[in-house]
Amino acid sequence: GNSVTQMEGPVTLSEEAFLTINCTYTATGYPSLFWYVQYPGEGLQLLLKATKADDKGSNKGFEATYRKETTSFHLEKGSVQVSDSAVYFCALLTGAGTALIFGKGTTLSVSS
Amino acid sequence: KAGVTQTPRYLIKTRGQQVTLSCSPISGHRSVSWYQQTPGQGLQFLFEYFSETQRNKGNFPGRFSGRQFSNSRSEMNVSTLELGDSALYLCASQIELSTEAFFGQGTRLTVV
Numbered sequence: 695g696n697s698v699t700q701m702e703g704p705v706t707l708s709e710e711a712f713l714t715i716n717c718t719y720t721a722t723g724y725p726s727l728f729w730y731v732q733y734p735g736e737g738l739q740l741l742l743k744a745t746k747a748d749d750k751g752s753n754k755g756f757e758a759t760y761r762k763e764t765t766s767f768h769l770e771k772g773s774v775q776v777s778d779s780a781v782y783f784c785a786l787l788t789g790a791g792t793a794l795i796f797g798k799g800t801t802l803s804v805s806s
Numbered sequence: 807k808a809g810v811t812q813t814p815r816y817l818i819k820t821r822g823q824q825v826t827l828s829c830s831p832i833s834g835h836r837s838v839s840w841y842q843q844t845p846g847q848g849l850q851f852l853f854e855y856f857s858e859t860q861r862n863k864g865n866f867p868g869r870f871s872g873r874q875f876s877n878s879r880s881e882m883n884v885s886t887l888e889l890g891d892s893a894l895y896l897c898a899s900q901i902e903l904s905t906e907a908f909f910g911q912g913t914r915l916t917v918v
Contacts, residue, residue, distance in 0.1 A: 737896055738909040793851040
């Protein structure tokens with residue numbers, strides 16, 4: 695079946711460090727891929743998306759590239775801030791009549 | 807443009823009671839999905855509505871039900887509450903079925 699696997703957290707970084715959160719997927723066909731972020735006590739916010747192979751999604755300094763050959767969609771940011779501390783979810787959508795499938799989430803903690 | 811509005815934000819109910827949660831999607835969005843988030847199970851899909859019809863359903867017991875009104879607003883109902891129903895319930899708004907989802911802040915349900 696379709697699934698998303700994210701790296702286990704928590705990820706603890708100092709401010710201005712480089713961030714990578716790994717995400718790989720298993721899916722039939724050509725899914726759309728998403729990263730969502732959840733701040734404490736809040737719902738999910740769509741961070742970025744990519745709908746086809748080699749697409750790069752970007753937003754607020756975060757980037758992720760849809761790699762079909764490695765079935766991956768790793769999240770990166772060049773310089774993290776304390777305000778980036780949150781839980782990050784990778785998700786996929788395979789098409790009409792389907793629901794979002796989420797990874798288990800990765801907690802990021804950034805200290806100053 | 808207003809975002810997704812979920813009410814109430816917090817609820818405390820007793821075992822055996824029933825509860826109704828409400829969701830108003832983004833204006834112009836015709837699809838509403840519901841998800842349950844718990845620390846143990848992560849994000850799990852409940853159901854999806856489009857044009858007042860349930861189009862997709864997750865693997866939850868019949869105690870969980872929902873509906874969508876002609877103005878696209880949606881409600882979900884949980885009857886005979888159990889302690890394990892304590893969770894954050896998230897509503898997602900989509901322009902059409904199986905497109906990118908925008909989430910509300912969620913309703914935190916605690917069953918005691």
